[in-house]
Amino acid sequence: MTAPLPTPESGRHTVAPQSPNHTNTAPSLLLENLSMSFGAKTVLREVNLDVRPGQFVALVGPSGAGKSTLLRLINGSHSPTGGSVTVLGVNPATCGRKNLRKLRTRVGFVFQQFGLVGRLSAMENVLMGTLGSLKMPRYGISTYPRPLREKAVANLERVGLADQRFQRCDTLSGGQQQRVAIARTLMQDARIVLADEPVASLDPSASLSVLNTLKKVSAEDGFTVICSLHQVDLALQVSDRVVAVRDGSLILDTPTPDTSEAAVRAIYEKAKGRTA
Template sequence: MAEITNGDPVLRLSDIGKSFDGVTVLDGVSLEVPRGSFVALTGPSGAGKSTLLRLVNGMHLPDRGTVSTLGENPAACSRARLRALRARVGFVFQQFGLVGRLSAMENVLMGALATLRLPRYGVMSYPRALRARAVEQLDRVGLADQRFQRCDTLSGGQQQRVAVARTLLQGPELILADEPVASLDPAASVLVLDTLKRISAEDGISVLCSLHQVELALSTADRVVALRGGRLVLDEPARDLTAARLRTIYDLAGARDG
C-alpha cells in the first residue's frame, strides 16, 4: 500500500482526458487536493464532475494523463490493490445507497463489510467493537438516538447523514461526494454539508464534493474548482470568490448551449 507524506497531496490529476463514445467529457484537467482540505467541485450539468470523481477511485480510467490517489495510480493497480485503495476512499452518493428496510445502525455497519470475511445478518452478527464504532459515527452525525430506526422512515437529510456515518466507518483518508445534497431541502443541505466539513476538520480527511449550489460551495469549501465543457476553468480559495463571479461559470455555459 502506497504511503503519502504530510506534504503530498492526497489527490493529483495530471492532464486528464476522458471520452465516451467519441464525446469528450474531460479535456486536459490537472488538479491537486491537499491533505485535510474541503474542495467544492462546481460547474453546470454535463461539465464532467461525476466522471472526474469516478476517475479518482478507478471506477473509470483516463484515456490520457495520470491519476494519483493516496499515492496510487488506479489504472495501474491490480484488482486486489484497487480494492485496498477503494477501502481508503469513501464515496457519498446523491441517492444515499441505503437498504431501506434495515436500521440506521445496520446500514452503517455495512460500511465495514469489505474488512469482514463472512456474510453478516443482523446487527448482532457484527463484532462488538465494530458496533461501538458504528454508534460513535452515528453520534457524530447526530443520529445515535435513531440507530434502531428503519432507514426508509427517516427524512432525506437523516438518510444522507446515515450514509456519511457509513462512509466514516471505513476510516477513509479521502471522501468523494457526488451531489450529496441535490435531493435535499435547503435546511437539510446545510446540515449535511456542515457535518462533512466538521468531520473533515476534526479527522483531517480530505473531501472532494461536487455541488451545484453556489452559496453552499462558497460557505462550506476551503477551495472551489469549476469545470465547464470538460475543462478546468477556475481553481481558487473560496474566500477570494463571490457568488456572482462563480455564477458566471453557469451563465457562460448556458449562453454557449443556447
C-alpha cells in the same frame, strides 16, 4: 495563520490553498493532464489538480461539465484515456484489482441517492461500511464484532443520529439518510471522501445541515473531501477551495475566500448563454 500559496506554473492549475497542518505532506489527490473520452466524445480535457490532505474542495460546473466522470476516474470506476490519477499515492487505473480493492477501503463515496438499504436500521447500514474489511458476510447487528458496533454508535452520534439508530432508514428524512451515509463512510476510516451531488434531493436547510456535518467530521478526522455541488451559496459556505469544470476543462481553481458568489454563478450563466 494562512499557509503561503505556491506560485502557479504557467498554463496549469496547480496547488491552491493547503490545510495549515499539512503543508509538507504528499497530495491526497493528483490529477495530471487527465483526459477522458467516450468514443468520439471528449468529456474531460487535460485536467491538472493537486489536493492536499484535509482540504474540502467544492467541485462545481454546469450539468454535463464532467464532474461525475471526474469522480468516477478518481474512484477507479473509469480508466482515463489520457494523463493520470493518483489517489493516496496509488494510480487506480494501473494498480491491479487487489490494490484497487484495498484503495477503495480508504476512499469513501457519498451519493445523491444515499445508497442505503431502506428496510434496514440506521445502525445496520452504518455497520455495512465495514464489510470491505470483514471476511464473512453479516446478517443482523449482533453478528458484527462488538468494537465495530461501538464504533457505529459513536459515528451515528457524531452525525447527530444516535437516537435514531434502530429506526428503519426508509422512515428517516432525506437529510437524516444522508447523514447515515456519512456515518457509514466514517466506518471505513477513509482518507478521502468523494461526494457526488450529496444534497441534490434535499431542501436548503437539510442541505446545509448535511454539508456542515460532512465538513465537521472531515475536519475532526483530517480527511479530504471532493464534493460536487450545484448550489453555489452552499459550496462557498462549506469549502476551502472551489474548482470549476466547464465543457470538460478546469476553468477555476481558487481558495474559497478569494472568490465570490457572482464569479462562480457566472460560470453557469456563460454555459446557459451558449446553449440558449
